[in-house]
Amino acid sequence: MKPEQLRNQILVADLAWIPLALAAEQVLCSGTGHREPPLGPANFIVYVACAIFVWVLLSENLHLDGFRNGWRMSALVSHLLLAVAVLTMLLLAIENVSDWYVGRPRLSIFGLLLLMGFLGVRGVTMLRVLRRIKGGDVHRVVILGSDRLAGEFAAKFNHHPELLCEVTGFLCPEAEMTAAPSEGSAAGPTTVSTMDVVGLLRCLHVDELVMAQTPVSNEILNLVALCRQQSIRVSLVPQPYELYLSRPSLLDLGGLPLLQLEEMATPPSVRMGKRLLDVVLGSALALIALPIILVCAAFLRFSTGRAFRWERRMGRGGTQFSMLRLNVDRDPQQGSSFVRLLWQLSLSELPQFWNVLRGEMSLVGPRPEGPERAHGYSAWHQQRLAVKPGMTGLAQVHGLRERHSSEDKTRYDLQYMMHPALLTDLSLLIETIWTLASRLISLLERRFPARGASTAAPNSISYSPGARSFPEIYQHAHRTQSGSD
Numbered sequence: 001m002k003p004e005q006l007r008n009q010i011l012v013a014d015l016a017w018i019p020l021a022l023a024a025e026q027v028l029c030s031g032t033g034h035r036e037p038p039l040g041p042a043n044f045i046v047y048v049a050c051a052i053f054v055w056v057l058l059s060e061n062l063h064l065d066g067f068r069n070g071w072r073m074s075a076l077v078s079h080l081l082l083a084v085a086v087l088t089m090l091l092l093a094i095e096n097v098s099d100w101y102v103g104r105p106r107l108s109i110f111g112l113l114l115l116m117g118f119l120g121v122r123g124v125t126m127l128r129v130l131r132r133i134k135g136g137d138v139h140r141v142v143i144l145g146s147d148r149l150a151g152e153f154a155a156k157f158n159h160h161p162e163l164l165c166e167v168t169g170f171l172c173p174e175a176e177m178t179a180a181p182s183e184g185s186a187a188g189p190t191t192v193s194t195m196d197v198v199g200l201l202r203c204l205h206v207d208e209l210v211m212a213q214t215p216v217s218n219e220i221l222n223l224v225a226l227c228r229q230q231s232i233r234v235s236l237v238p239q240p241y242e243l244y245l246s247r248p249s250l251l252d253l254g255g256l257p258l259l260q261l262e263e264m265a266t267p268p269s270v271r272m273g274k275r276l277l278d279v280v281l282g283s284a285l286a287l288i289a290l291p292i293i294l295v296c297a298a299f300l301r302f303s304t305g306r307a308f309r310w311e312r313r314m315g316r317g318g319t320q321f322s323m324l325r326l327n328v329d330r331d332p333q334q335g336s337s338f339v340r341l342l343w344q345l346s347l348s349e350l351p352q353f354w355n356v357l358r359g360e361m362s363l364v365g366p367r368p369e370g371p372e373r374a375h376g377y378s379a380w381h382q383q384r385l386a387v388k389p390g391m392t393g394l395a396q397v398h399g400l401r402e403r404h405s406s407e408d409k410t411r412y413d414l415q416y417m418m419h420p421a422l423l424t425d426l427s428l429l430i431e432t433i434w435t436l437a438s439r440l441i442s443l444l445e446r447r448f449p450a451r452g453a454s455t456a457a458p459n460s461i462s463y464s465p466g467a468r469s470f471p472e473i474y475q476h477a478h479r480t481q482s483g484s485d
Helices: 003-031 041-062 073-096 104-134 148-159 174-179 194-203 218-229 241-246 268-304 337-344 347-358 381-386 406-418 422-447 465-469
Strands: 139-144 165-173 190-193 208-211 233-236 248-253 256-261 308-314 320-326 362-364 390-392 475-478
Touching: 003 041, 003 104, 041 073, 041 422, 073 104, 073 422, 139 148, 148 165, 194 218, 208 218, 218 233, 268 320, 268 337, 268 347, 268 362, 268 422, 320 347, 337 347, 337 422, 347 390, 362 422, 381 406, 390 422
Parallel strands: 139 165, 139 208, 165 475, 190 475, 208 233, 362 390
Antiparallel strands: 248 256, 308 320
């Protein structure tokens, strides 16, 4: 099953659920004696047609299939919640400018039924995928490479079970054997001659060879040709693959592939909408957060003698500004439990609403770093300075914080910058709330463990085919033939 087919199946199931949810809402409200009359056939068709049209547009813009960036529950729920809210508001707007009347309570029930059904569709889809994986209906993959890139691709396959791919192992020259990703490996590597590699792959029923090896030698080109002759599909990772985060397009010049890299530029309309969102939503969130900030600042003032601190940060275009935050060290090892809680829940960053309202920061964007760290940026890292820094971003909802490397965070930041959209910002804000709630629950579980619960690290419930298959075999080929082989 290809990802495109899975996306289409999910969309068809969503569209089929819309009239069923509206019909269920009508029956439910009629059975409870609701005062609004039920919709007539014409009004019912109009609401269904409008909802289907809007949902198709939202599905394409927000990637509502649920697995485009990996099966992450926080992203799935935030995207669906935002999309259902937008759909409900549009239906309410249609109601206000037309004679078709449903009523806010009914639309709220309709939206809740939609959300529950859409989550159910994706849950059933995931169960189908896992059932196929458990039944062995997978595409067996071997990665040609031994460095961090090879391990990163194995992890990507593990995070996308809908691909139905199982990483069988790694293929690399014998000289690089010690560098091969051998996490959890119990069995030693199998060393074979280059000419015997294809035979070994056929014995292992390998379906695809992913080339993550650089540089590519004549020996590897010969191996690729032999794999294609044996109907083993070959996929190529473009080198350097980091450039892919620069919005590429592929041009075919008479059989010669040319990868063109386009400059990432945020449209003026998106910048204006983003600033409006920062002012309006930032003001509302600042008012909500103000009591929390005042209480925390009072505690810090009496315990440490200082409530706030200003830190120099690099903003858009490399311009420096002073970022406001509570007087809490990052990852504090000393101090009270309350101070550590402020850092763990990122409450120390709440005063940065001031920087957002001043226009120095945005609600969503790359987290700002200090001048000392930014001056060591490579040209690739400096791309993240093309937009305003944010209070939260794609890297933060993936669990990356100040202690993580700039390279890891830059990958997510550039991925966010490739597709700027206001709906994406709203979705990331919802994901941030999810992330903070998850941290709070984790802290409470550690502080108040359940009676009889084991203190050992819990087993992962996510499916990880690469981790399962890594110990099985690591294929290594060393050169025993001449270059003409």
